[in-house]
Amino acid sequence: MKKTIVIGAGGAGIASALLASARKEDVTLLEAHENVGGCASWFHRKDFCFDVGATTVSGVTNQGPLGKLFKLLDSKPRLFHQDPGIVFHLSNGKKVSYRCDFEKWMQELEGAFPHLNHRPFWLKVYKINSKAWDLLSNLSSFPFQNILEALDVFKSPELFPLYPYLIVNTEMMLKFYGLYDKDYLELLNGILLISAQAHAEHVPFLVGAMALAYPQETYAPQGGMKGFMMFFEHECEKHHIKLIKNAPVHKIDKSVVSYHDEKLAADKIILNVPYWNIPDLFSDSEQQTIKKELIKTKHAWGAFTLYLGVKGHFQEIYQQIHLNHEDVANYFVSFSLPHDRDRAPEGWQAVTISTHVEVTQWIGLSPEAYKEKKKHFIEIILTDFKNRFGISETKYITAGTPKTFERYTFRKSGYVGGLPFLYGMNPLSLEGHTTHLQNIYRVGDTTFPGQGLVGVVAGAFALDEQIRKST
Ligand SMILES: Cc1cc2nc3c(=O)[nH]c(=O)nc-3n(C[C@H](O)[C@H](O)[C@H](O)COP(=O)(O)OP(=O)(O)OC[C@H]3O[C@@H](n4cnc5c(N)ncnc54)[C@H](O)[C@@H]3O)c2cc1C
Numbered sequence: 001m002k003k004t005i006v007i008g009a010g011g012a013g014i015a016s017a018l019l020a021s022a023r024k025e026d027v028t029l030l031e032a033h034e035n036v037g038g039c040a041s042w043f044h045r046k047d048f049c050f051d052v053g054a055t056t057v058s059g060v061t062n063q064g065p066l067g068k069l070f071k072l073l074d075s076k077p078r079l080f081h082q083d084p085g086i087v088f089h090l091s092n093g094k095k096v097s098y099r100c101d102f103e104k105w106m107q108e109l110e111g112a113f114p115h116l117n118h119r120p121f122w123l124k125v126y127k128i129n130s131k132a133w134d135l136l137s138n139l140s141s142f143p144f145q146n147i148l149e150a151l152d153v154f155k156s157p158e159l160f161p162l163y164p165y166l167i168v169n170t171e172m173m174l175k176f177y178g179l180y181d182k183d184y185l186e187l188l189n190g191i192l193l194i195s196a197q198a199h200a201e202h203v204p205f206l207v208g209a210m211a212l213a214y215p216q217e218t219y220a221p222q223g224g225m226k227g228f229m230m231f232f233e234h235e236c237e238k239h240h241i242k243l244i245k246n247a248p249v250h251k252i253d254k255s256v257v258s259y260h261d262e263k264l265a266a267d268k269i270i271l272n273v274p275y276w277n278i279p280d281l282f283s284d285s286e287q288q289t290i291k292k293e294l295i296k297t298k299h300a301w302g303a304f305t306l307y308l309g310v311k312g313h314f315q316e317i318y319q320q321i322h323l324n325h326e327d328v329a330n331y332f333v334s335f336s337l338p339h340d341r342d343r344a345p346e347g348w349q350a351v352t353i354s355t356h357v358e359v360t361q362w363i364g365l366s367p368e369a370y371k372e373k374k375k376h377f378i379e380i381i382l383t384d385f386k387n388r389f390g391i392s393e394t395k396y397i398t399a400g401t402p403k404t405f406e407r408y409t410f411r412k413s414g415y416v417g418g419l420p421f422l423y424g425m426n427p428l429s430l431e432g433h434t435t436h437l438q439n440i441y442r443v444g445d446t447t448f449p450g451q452g453l454v455g456v457v458a459g460a461f462a463l464d465e466q467i468r469k470s471t
Pocket residue numbers: 007008009010011012013030031032033036037038039040052053054055056057058247248249250272273274277303305354355408409410411416417418443444445446451452453454456
């Protein structure tokens with residue numbers, strides 16, 4: 001049996017380990033933390049179980065990446081479909097619920113924006129979304145490593161009509177459909193920020209359509225991310241994958257991986273560590289080559305998070321609040337499922353709140369300035385949250401910053417959410433699965449098509465196909 005080591009048990013690492021096991025490889029999965037999941041992990045405090053970052057799950061139907069994984073495993077975790085997928089509170093006071101049924105979603109938009117004609121644009125969104133998923137599954141070797149791989153694309157002429165949507169951005173499409181309205185743009189930018197990590201002007205419509213369709217299929221796992229990730233941990237066990245936790249890899253020397261004082265050799269190494277962490281894992285000479293490869297300007301976000309227990313029974317568990325405050329443009333609230341006793345005591349819900357922040361504004365601060373900034377963010381978000389939802393009682397409030405994410409998820413500087421595919425980007429400059437080192441591969445949200453659990457699992461499938469083709 002060929003030996004494979006996967007470094008990092010985030011969503012991408014776990015999916016890659018399971019796919020390597022399906023290729024009949026002998027798999028070891030090394031995780032630095034005491035829990036699996038990375039940005040989709042959890043922690044316990046008092047009577048609550050909090051999701052660290054990711055809270056929503058999508059892509060679980062048969063043709064979705066997670067759906068394909070469940071089919072392969074012949075098992076799936078308990079997931080609860082949410083309708084509305086997400087509720088948006090705009091800064092003008094309007095509330096818009098993203099309904100799963102197309103007609104209900106149109107009615108909702110017509111109610112909030114009666115002067116606009118939404119239907120043609122959204123019909124286009126869903127059409128391009130479903131075709132874009134076909135395109136992704138046909139692009140196993142994207143980003144191309146050579147001309148033969150690029151030519152491979154032309155084997156699927158039915159996908160040609162999609163390519164123009166790479167050269168128009170989502171904002172252009174809104175203008176074309178007569179939907180360029182300030183409040184409408186605020187709503188769509190809110191959706192795009194959580195699913196494509198950028199605003200309409202920066203998102204090619206091909207990606208924008210997938211991102212705008214995403215809340216239609218929103219699921220909440222029983223037990224939150226703990227329930228979801230423990231399902232995968234048990235699957236790893238069932239498939240004889242050796243999962244070693246508290247095993248931070250500090251060095252890779254050709255085919256040998258070191259953590260603590262241990263050394264393991266493998267035929268193949270799959271890195272589920274972010275783009276910025278990779279050079280540090282290699283020796284000086286390799287580091288220089290990798291650093292040279294990676295010196296391209298990439299924008300990624302950091303996250304500011306709040307975790308608290310609240311007394312209540314909130315049924316619409318995913319909500320995005322738009323403040324248009326200069327420091328907090330919007331924040332995303334995730335309540336635990338009201339019935340979920342794995343996460344909070346009767347009558348209470350565990351809440352994770354997150355907002356995008358610029359990492360550069362959080363690093364290099366004096367301890368006092370850092371403390372002040374954290375206090376300021378807590379105050380803005382918590383005051384609005386308590387008033388808006390009429391929260392009378394809270395228990396245990398703590399916050400996370402890019403520093404916290406760096407400490408617990410090992411992501412350098414606390415960059416999270418992945419590398420977005422932005423409008424105007426050269427598709428050939430995207431980070432692909434292969435490296436210049438033979439038998440060393442990459443997956444995760446900083447590798448195409450990355451981003452969110454759905455993207456990283458799609459990436460693991462693309463890598464799997466690439467490996468199968470090459471052996
Ligand atoms: C606040 C926030 C909210 C989000 N909300 C959602 C959401 O609702 N839905 C969604 O789908 N996505 C969401 N995302 C994005 C999603 O969480 C990530 O894109 C996805 O989980 C990334 O998975 P990954 O496997 O690429 O990386 P990670 O989750 O970062 O996993 C990498 C793993 O590698 C381990 N590791 C790192 N270095 C080493 C080393 N040297 N040795 C061993 N192990 C190592 C880490 O501990 C970690 O477990 C959110 C992200 C954040 C930050």
